[in-house]
Amino acid sequence: MLSKNSHVSRTLFAILAITGLLVVVLQSAGAQNNQPQSGTTPRHVRVIWRTAPATEAIVAWTTSEQGTSHKVEYAAGDETEWHSVESVDTQQFDGQVKRGTAPYVHSAQLAELTPATKYRVRCLSDEETSREYYFYTAPDDKRPIALIYGGDSRSGWGERMAMNRMMANMVAEQSKAGRPEIVALAHGGDFIVNGTDLPQWLTWLEHCEQTTGTDGRLLPIVPARGNHDMGPIFNQLFAFPKESENYYAGNLSGNVRLATLNTETVTGGEQREWLADELAEHRWDTTWYLAQYHKPAFPAVKIPSGALPNWVPLFDQYKIDLACEADGHVIKRTSPLRNGKIDAEGVVYIGEGGLGVGQRTPKTGRWFLQETAEHCGSDHHLHLITFYDDRMEVRVITMAGEVFDEFTLKPHQQD
Ligand SMILES: [Fe+2]
Numbered sequence: 001m002l003s004k005n006s007h008v009s010r011t012l013f014a015i016l017a018i019t020g021l022l023v024v025v026l027q028s029a030g031a032q033n034n035q036p037q038s039g040t041t042p043r044h045v046r047v048i049w050r051t052a053p054a055t056e057a058i059v060a061w062t063t064s065e066q067g068t069s070h071k072v073e074y075a076a077g078d079e080t081e082w083h084s085v086e087s088v089d090t091q092q093f094d095g096q097v098k099r100g101t102a103p104y105v106h107s108a109q110l111a112e113l114t115p116a117t118k119y120r121v122r123c124l125s126d127e128e129t130s131r132e133y134y135f136y137t138a139p140d141d142k143r144p145i146a147l148i149y150g151g152d153s154r155s156g157w158g159e160r161m162a163m164n165r166m167m168a169n170m171v172a173e174q175s176k177a178g179r180p181e182i183v184a185l186a187h188g189g190d191f192i193v194n195g196t197d198l199p200q201w202l203t204w205l206e207h208c209e210q211t212t213g214t215d216g217r218l219l220p221i222v223p224a225r226g227n228h229d230m231g232p233i234f235n236q237l238f239a240f241p242k243e244s245e246n247y248y249a250g251n252l253s254g255n256v257r258l259a260t261l262n263t264e265t266v267t268g269g270e271q272r273e274w275l276a277d278e279l280a281e282h283r284w285d286t287t288w289y290l291a292q293y294h295k296p297a298f299p300a301v302k303i304p305s306g307a308l309p310n311w312v313p314l315f316d317q318y319k320i321d322l323a324c325e326a327d328g329h330v331i332k333r334t335s336p337l338r339n340g341k342i343d344a345e346g347v348v349y350i351g352e353g354g355l356g357v358g359q360r361t362p363k364t365g366r367w368f369l370q371e372t373a374e375h376c377g378s379d380h381h382l383h384l385i386t387f388y389d390d391r392m393e394v395r396v397i398t399m400a401g402e403v404f405d406e407f408t409l410k411p412h413q414q415d
Pocket of ligand 1: 227327
């Protein structure tokens with residue numbers, strides 16, 4: 001007869017064995033995917049948005065071998081004539097892979113595009129051509145649009161893949177139902193665990209392909225750097241110049257502007273000056289102004305980052321609408337905050353990363369979370385933000401596809 005203790009330990013062992021098996025299965029699934037196919041077959045095709053998403057897009061892809069000639073071909077709508085961009089930046093990824101040499105990353109800038117237009121696109125490396133994909137440029141008018149915001153896809157590969165598949169489904173469903181189009185994914189950083197580990201990035205790229213629809217629709221990405229995304233691979237993979245500090249801003253429509261900031265470099269100094277100039281020049285160009293960055297100014301778990309002293313006074317002064325934060329691994333919504341107090345005219349801070357990583361418990365006793373405690377929680381999630389002329393609707397969608405939280409914001413008025 002089993003004693004109670006041995007029964008407990010057998011049960012524990014069974015759980016550990018199943019968990020271990022699952023980890024091995026998931027890791028080997030990832031490991032198989034760590035190398036692009038041989039030769040110059042284009043893989044990991046993606047669109048990256050920077051400062052002018054209505055008229056410009058970066059198309060990037062990966063090949064195993066360097067190749068000698070690379071180009072992107074694109075055509076608007078059902079145009080039969082393909083345009084070609086032959087100015088392609090090719091670099092070998094920094095870092096090591098277990099077998100063979102590190103793969104190559106290619107990127108090309110498409111410019112002078114027409115806003116709110118479907119572009120078919122394919123990548124060519126030597127004799128190899130990718131499948132035909134497509135994406136939409138951002139509108140430059142005030143039509144309603146939607147944006148997915150999320151962060152912290154760094155671990156929990158099964159959950160990461162589930163969230164990616166959910167994004168692709170959401171994009172397709174939203175479009176089919178005639179609801180405002182989801183224009184992009186804004187990612188608040190911590191894509192992977194160790195930013196200098198190339199196989200982790202290659203696995204992330206493999207998983208990122210699941211955000212692409214079965215019909216080839218690419219979801220443009222607007223990336224922010226997280227503390228785990230250290231090292232040169234981040235800039236290579238997202239086609240930033242080598243020395244880029246990764247802060248920039250662009251319009252997602254004629255009505256929505258998004259600033260991406262970087263908490264992983266000096267938050268004061270030049271970055272603060274850049275933000276002050278950016279807000280002075282562009283804050284009131286659009287009804288809605290958002291910021292995204294990794295480490296929170298108003299954290300639900302950890303301590304405030306440099307965003308609090310360096311950026312929040314500017315957010316307050318220019319009355320931005322929403323600050324999208326990550327890093328804490330919880331579902332968070334603050335009260336509207338201004339000048340260190342709860343204020344109906346203030347900025348709402350959301351977050352904090354649920355695209356894969358294990359979730360923590362939010363500290364809802366903090367003054368900026370006390371009134372919103374019931375809207376905070378612990379679950380894998382993303383934010384679906386829909387912008388209309390007169391309101392912004394924010395929904396937190398969990399991995400199970402359920403709405404955990406939803407709220408509406410009215411536009412701020414210029415003082
Ligand atoms: Fe982080």
